[in-house]
Amino acid sequence: MKFTELNLPENILKALKKMGYEDMTPIQEATYPAIFSGQDLCALAETGSGKTAACAIPLIQKVDPELNAIQVLVLVPTRELCMQYMAEIQKLAAHTELVPYAVYGGFDKCIQVSTLKHKVHILVATPGRLIDLLYDGVLSFAQVKCAILDEADELLKVGFLEDIEFILSCILHEHQTLLFSATMPEDIKKLAHDCMRNPQHISLITERAGPESIEHYFSYCHPKQKQEELIKYLAGEVVDQALIFCNARHKVDTLFHAIRKDLKDIDYMHAGLTQDKRSGIIRKFRSCKLRYLIASDVAGKGLDFSHVSHVINWDFPRDSEQYTHRTGRTGRMGRKGKAFTFISKHDVPRLRDLIRIKKITPCWIGNDPLSEISTTQEPKPRRKKRTFRPRPAKAVQKAE
Numbered sequence: 398m399k400f401t402e403l404n405l406p407e408n409i410l411k412a413l414k415k416m417g418y419e420d421m422t423p424i425q426e427a428t429y430p431a432i433f434s435g436q437d438l439c440a441l442a443e444t445g446s447g448k449t450a451a452c453a454i455p456l457i458q459k460v461d462p463e464l465n466a467i468q469v470l471v472l473v474p475t476r477e478l479c480m481q482y483m484a485e486i487q488k489l490a491a492h493t494e495l496v497p498y499a500v501y502g503g504f505d506k507c508i509q510v511s512t513l514k515h516k517v518h519i520l521v522a523t524p525g526r527l528i529d530l531l532y533d534g535v536l537s538f539a540q541v542k543c544a545i546l547d548e549a550d551e552l553l554k555v556g557f558l559e560d561i562e563f564i565l566s567c568i569l570h571e572h573q574t575l576l577f578s579a580t581m582p583e584d585i586k587k588l589a590h591d592c593m594r595n596p597q598h599i600s601l602i603t604e605r606a607g608p609e610s611i612e613h614y615f616s617y618c619h620p621k622q623k624q625e626e627l628i629k630y631l632a633g634e635v636v637d638q639a640l641i642f643c644n645a646r647h648k649v650d651t652l653f654h655a656i657r658k659d660l661k662d663i664d665y666m667h668a669g670l671t672q673d674k675r676s677g678i679i680r681k682f683r684s685c686k687l688r689y690l691i692a693s694d695v696a697g698k699g700l701d702f703s704h705v706s707h708v709i710n711w712d713f714p715r716d717s718e719q720y721t722h723r724t725g726r727t728g729r730m731g732r733k734g735k736a737f738t739f740i741s742k743h744d745v746p747r748l749r750d751l752i753r754i755k756k757i758t759p760c761w762i763g764n765d766p767l768s769e770i771s772t773t774q775e776p777k778p779r780r781k782k783r784t785f786r787p788r789p790a791k792a793v794q795k796a797e
């Protein structure tokens with residue numbers, strides 16, 4: 398959904414345009430109605446999902462710039478997040494009269510106190526410094542309409558539970574509470590239960606396939622042999638749908654043109670295509686009109702397909718998280734899935750890390766470079782097996 402479909406005030410649309418935000422991210426689309434309507438919300442969402450703007454866009458519209466008081470309070474676990482959150486709000490509120498401000502430890506408290514005494518509408522804070530300021534008596538929460546607990550699981554990990562409970566207990570009147578967390582352990586559930594009124598629960602965590610539902614195949618072959626190996630591998634498999642990941646747009650293009658004649662019902666997708674084209678391809682793939690989709694990670698972000706039986710890493714993923722993210726597109730809902738990854742010589746150290754970190758049991762198609770004495774050599778192109786057929790003397794001579 399596009400932001401322009403939301404009926405947003407001109408000053409926010411102007412900021413969004415300047416920031417280059419056109420389409421809402423899934424978390425923004427899913428949470429906007431609840432946040433805008435004032436409902437409490439408990440959202441399971443990953444870092445980097447667009448949570449900040451998801452909160453800021455509806456809330457900016459509700460803050461009264463004429464009222465000189467803190468109206469939105471955001472609690473974050475670290476200074477870095479505090480600054481990052483603040484920077485995003487500043488940009489989104491750039492064409493309004495609102496004053497956002499961040500307070501965190503390690504920064505001159507006197508400056509913070511004088512700014513707070515002057516005018517602040519949206520306060521982003523780490524719990525420790527906020528409590529200091531509360532004890533100093535320079536803060537009033539009398540006009541707070543909304544409290545946000547961002548990265549709640551991280552807040553709790555660093556031992557802030559009591560601090561948070563204390564801070565929230567200082568808001569004495571009814572208000573909206575929004576909680577964002579990447580995981581939902583028992584203590585977060587309890588916190589949500591204790592400090593929220595009938596919250597809406599939203600989960601936007603990509604369901605990651607456990608290692609037990611995916612078989613992890615690897616092929617250590619010469620780059621020139623990858624295409625032939627891929628076609629051979631797919632021909633020997635029962636493929637419902639396969640997602641083939643490349644690390645760059647131009648690789649997606651090149652691979653598509655190289656293999657389109659061998660694989661039927663294939664298309665490709667990357668961030669260089671228009672949004673309309675990408676949406677069309679996603680629709681076709683989701684409705685199983687396409688069997689193979691070559692994609693870059695940017696284009697593949699947030700895609701949820703239920704019929705993917707195979708994930709191919711044409712290029713080795715950047716890190717183990719990216720590997721999990723890509724391969725998690727298969728083996729969903731308890732179904733079996735297969736991941737097939739090409740390895741080159743320089744991928745071997747990262748492969749070792751991947752296997753260790755993700756506790757993967759690799760199945761090798763061809764050579765296993767990890768068990769070879771030397772992995773410093775580039776895999777040699779495998780020669781085609783030839784059956785010896787004696788040639789007529791004349792032909793041999795000609796070949797010489």
Ligand code: AMP
Pocket residue numbers: 417418419420421422425443444445446447448449450
């Ligand atoms: P956050 O999860 O809030 O830290 O956001 C992650 C990143 O996504 C930040 O760099 C934001 O600037 C960016 N972002 C948030 N919403 C959008 C959007 N609708 N379109 C494009 N980028 C966005």
